[in-house]
Amino acid sequence: MIIGLPQEVKNNEYRVGLTPGNVRGLCQQGHAVLVQRGSGEQIGLTDESYRLAGASLVNSATEVFSKAQMIVKVKEPQPQECAMLREDQILFTYLHLAPDPKQTQALLASGATCIAYETVTSLNGALPLLAPMSEVAGRMSIQAAATHLEKTQGGQGILMAGVPGVAPAKVVILGAGVVGRNALQMSVGMGADVCIFDRDIERLRQIDLHYGNRVRTLYADPLLVEAHVFEADVVIGAVLLPGAAAPKLVTREMVRKMKSGAVVVDVAIDQGGCFETSKPTTHAEPTYLVDGVLHYCVANMPGAVARTSTFALTNATFPYVEALANRGGVMALIHDHHLRNGLSVHRGVLTSAPVAQAQRLDFVAAEELLAA
Numbered sequence: 549m550i551i552g553l554p555q556e557v558k559n560n561e562y563r564v565g566l567t568p569g570n571v572r573g574l575c576q577q578g579h580a581v582l583v584q585r586g587s588g589e590q591i592g593l594t595d596e597s598y599r600l601a602g603a604s605l606v607n608s609a610t611e612v613f614s615k616a617q618m619i620v621k622v623k624e625p626q627p628q629e630c631a632m633l634r635e636d637q638i639l640f641t642y643l644h645l646a647p648d649p650k651q652t653q654a655l656l657a658s659g660a661t662c663i664a665y666e667t668v669t670s671l672n673g674a675l676p677l678l679a680p681m682s683e684v685a686g687r688m689s690i691q692a693a694a695t696h697l698e699k700t701q702g703g704q705g706i707l708m709a710g711v712p713g714v715a716p717a718k719v720v721i722l723g724a725g726v727v728g729r730n731a732l733q734m735s736v737g738m739g740a741d742v743c744i745f746d747r748d749i750e751r752l753r754q755i756d757l758h759y760g761n762r763v764r765t766l767y768a769d770p771l772l773v774e775a776h777v778f779e780a781d782v783v784i785g786a787v788l789l790p791g792a793a794a795p796k797l798v799t800r801e802m803v804r805k806m807k808s809g810a811v812v813v814d815v816a817i818d819q820g821g822c823f824e825t826s827k828p829t830t831h832a833e834p835t836y837l838v839d840g841v842l843h844y845c846v847a848n849m850p851g852a853v854a855r856t857s858t859f860a861l862t863n864a865t866f867p868y869v870e871a872l873a874n875r876g877g878v879m880a881l882i883h884d885h886h887l888r889n890g891l892s893v894h895r896g897v898l899t900s901a902p903v904a905q906a907q908r909l910d911f912v913a914a915e916e917l918l919a920a
C-alpha cells in the first residue's frame with residue numbers, strides 16, 4: 549500500500565502521524581511511504597531521517613493526498629485537506645465529528661473511509677488511541693491552570709501549591725477518566741486541594757484506594773458539582789461520552805457565579821466542551837474571559853509538547869496502521885471490531901451513531917455497511 553504522511557496544518561500543531569521508525573517498519577513490510585517535506589522538522593524528526601528510513605519525500609500535501617491510498621494524520625482534517633480526500637482512500641486520524649457538522653459533510657462528500665482514533669476501542673471499552681493524548685492533556689491541564697492563576701496571565705494571583713500558612717488552590721476535576729486521573733496526579737503532586745467528580749463509582753473507588761483521604765472523590769450530582777464549582781479556583785473539564793457531544797455540566801449561569809479570576813481548562817473542548825461558555829481556542833490565543841472567569845479551551849493541547857506526544861501517539865496507533873496497510877482497509881475493519889468502532893464515514897455513508905444523534909443525521913452501522 550502507498551501510505552501518505554502530510555504535515556499538520558492546524559494552528560501550532562507540530563505532531564506527526566508517523567515517526568521515522570514507523571516508516572522503517574512499513575517499508576520492511578513492503579509498503580511505500582510518502583512524507584511531505586518538513587513534516588517533522590520542528591520536533592527533530594528530520595527529512596533526512598525519514599529518507600534514511602525508506603520514505604519518499606514529496607514537496608506538497610497535494611502530492612501526498614493525490615498519490616497515497618491511506619493518509620495517516622494527527623488532527624481532524626482541515627477544510628483544504630477534506631477537499632483533497634478521494635473515494636477509496638483511507639483517512640486514519642482524530643476526527644471529533646460530533647460537534648463539527650461541516651467536517652462531517654466534507655468527509656461524507658469525499659467518499660473516503662474515515663477512521664477516528666478517538667473511538668477505536670480495546671477490551672473493557674477503553675479508548676487506546678485517545679488515551680495517550682489524554683494522558684498528555686490531563687497532565688498539561690494543571691500546568692496551564694497554574695500558569696493562568698498568575699496575575700499577569702489574567703488569574704487571581706494564586707500559587708497552586710500555596711505556602712506554609714496560606715491555603716493552596718482549590719481544584720475541581722470533572723471526569724475521572726484518563727484526562728481526569730492525569731490532572732489529579734499533577735494537582736496532587738503540586739499540593740493543590742483537589743476533588744474529582746464522576747458518575748462511574750468504580751472509577752472513584754479506584755482513586756480512593758490509591759490516594760486515600762488526600763483527594764475527595766464525589767459522585768457527579770448536579771447540585772454537588774454546582775457547589776464545588778462556585779468555590780473553585782480551577783475547574784478541569786474532562787468528561788466524555790465516546791464519540792458524542794460532551795455533556796454540559798457547567799451552565800452559563802453557574803459560570804456567572806464562579807469566583808472572578810478562576811480558571812477553567814476545558815479539555816473536553818474537542819467534543820464541544822463541558823462548559824456552556826466554552827469555545828475552541830488555539831495555542832496562539834489560548835484564553836478568553838467570560839464573566840471574569842478565564843477560559844482555556846485549546847483543542848489540540850498535546851500539540852504544544854509535540855515531540856513527547858508524537859511518540860506517545862504513534863506507539864499506540866502504529867499497530868493499527870500496520871493492520872490497515874497489511875490487510876487493506878475494509879478487510880482490517882471486518883477482521884477487528886475494535887478498529888471498526890473507529891469507522892465514522894465510509895464511501896459517503898455515516899457509520900457513527902453518536903455523530904448521527906448529535907447532528908440529527910441517518911447512519912448505517914459499520915458492520916452492516918461493510919457486510920453489504
Ligand SMILES: NC(=O)C1=CN([C@@H]2O[C@H](COP(=O)(O)OP(=O)(O)OC[C@H]3O[C@@H](n4cnc5c(N)ncnc54)[C@H](O)[C@@H]3O)[C@@H](O)[C@H]2O)C=CC1
Pocket residue numbers: 666675678679681682683685722723724725726727728745746747748751768786787788789794795797814815816817818819846847848849850
Ligand atoms: N483538548 C485536547 O487537546 C484534548 C482533549 N481530549 C478530550 O478530553 C476528554 C476526556 O477524555 P478521556 O479522559 O480520555 O475520556 P475517558 O473516557 O477516559 O473519561 C471520561 C470520563 O467522563 C465521565 N463522564 C461522562 N459523562 C459524565 C457526566 N455527565 N458526569 C460526570 N462524569 C461523566 C466518564 O464516566 C469517564 O470516567 C475527551 O473529550 C477527549 O477527546 C483528550 C486529549 C487532548
Ligand SMILES: CC(=O)C(=O)O
Pocket residue numbers: 623642678681682818847848849850851
Ligand atoms: C485528542 C486530541 O484532540 C488531540 O490530541 O489533539
Ligand SMILES: [Mg+2]
Pocket residue numbers: 803804805806807808839840841
Ligand atoms: Mg463571576
